[in-house]
Amino acid sequence: MKARIQVTLKDGVLDPQGKAIGHALGNLGFTGIGEVRQGKFIEIELAETDRERARDALDKMCKQLLANTVIENYAIEV
Amino acid sequence: MKARIQVTLKDGVLDPQGKAIGHALGNLGFTGIGEVRQGKFIEIELAETDRERARDALDKMCKQLLANTVIENYAIEV
Numbered sequence: 537m538k539a540r541i542q543v544t545l546k547d548g549v550l551d552p553q554g555k556a557i558g559h560a561l562g563n564l565g566f567t568g569i570g571e572v573r574q575g576k577f578i579e580i581e582l583a584e585t586d587r588e589r590a591r592d593a594l595d596k597m598c599k600q601l602l603a604n605t606v607i608e609n610y611a612i613e614v
Numbered sequence: 615m616k617a618r619i620q621v622t623l624k625d626g627v628l629d630p631q632g633k634a635i636g637h638a639l640g641n642l643g644f645t646g647i648g649e650v651r652q653g654k655f656i657e658i659e660l661a662e663t664d665r666e667r668a669r670d671a672l673d674k675m676c677k678q679l680l681a682n683t684v685i686e687n688y689a690i691e692v
Contacts, residue, residue, distance in 0.1 A: 542655050557656065560679055566671065570659030577620050577655040578635065581648030592652055593644065 538580045539594055540613040544575035578602060590614050601602045617672055618679045618691040619682045622653035656680060668692050 545551050551573050558572040581598075585607040586589040596611045623629050629651050636650035655688040662668040667676075672690045 544655065544657070551646065554656075557680070558658075561675055564675075564678055566675060568661030571655045571657075572659070574679055575655040575657070576652040577622065578632075578665075579622070579649075579651045579653070580636075580639075581650070583646030585650065597639055597642075597644060602635070 537585060537587075537590055537614060538594070539580045539582055539590060539599060541578040541580070541602060542575060542579070542611045542613075543574060543608050544610075546609055547609055549607045554576065575608075576602075587614050615663060615665075615668055615692060616658075616659055617658045617668060619656040619658070619672065619676060620653060620686075620689045621656070621686050622678070622683055623651060624687055627685045644678075654680075659672060665692050 553574045554572040557574060558569055561569050561572070580592050580594070584591070584593060591612060591614050594614065598604060598610045598612065624627050628658065632649070632651040635652060636647055638649070658672070660668050662671060665666050667689060676688045676690065677683060
């Protein structure tokens with residue numbers, strides 16, 4: 537089973553990388569660009585076949601390693 | 615309009631960051647972990663309200679700045 541995890545910065549947390557992308561897009565001539573936020577995208581191949589158990593395991597992985605829950609949110613897709 | 619872009623490494627391109635995550639998850643006691651790949655996730659707030667024109671602009675942004683199309687794929691969601 538293939539799982540996808542999106543890790544994004546929480547609202548209100550400063551995102552200098554996103555800001556840099558926004559400025560660069562402006563410099564390239566793109567207009568109408570508002571806020572840009574950058575996050576991480578992780579794809580994991582799991583041996584587990586049960587969706588619920590996979591989701592539980594992925595939730596633990598996010599809390600323990602993949603996301604810093606003080607400043608980041610995560611979304612799991614299985 | 616809020617757009618989401620996922621930038622992932624193409625199949626066959628070595629992903630040391632993904633490998634490191636896979637090893638770390640194994641060290642934490644998680645089992646049944648197969649291949650792990652890490653990519654980027656970008657959220658852009660756009661002034662454009664037309665979906666098709668937004669998609670065209672985002673496609674140009676990806677080709678010019680957000681993705682290195684030699685080694686990366688991108689997926690746009692508007």
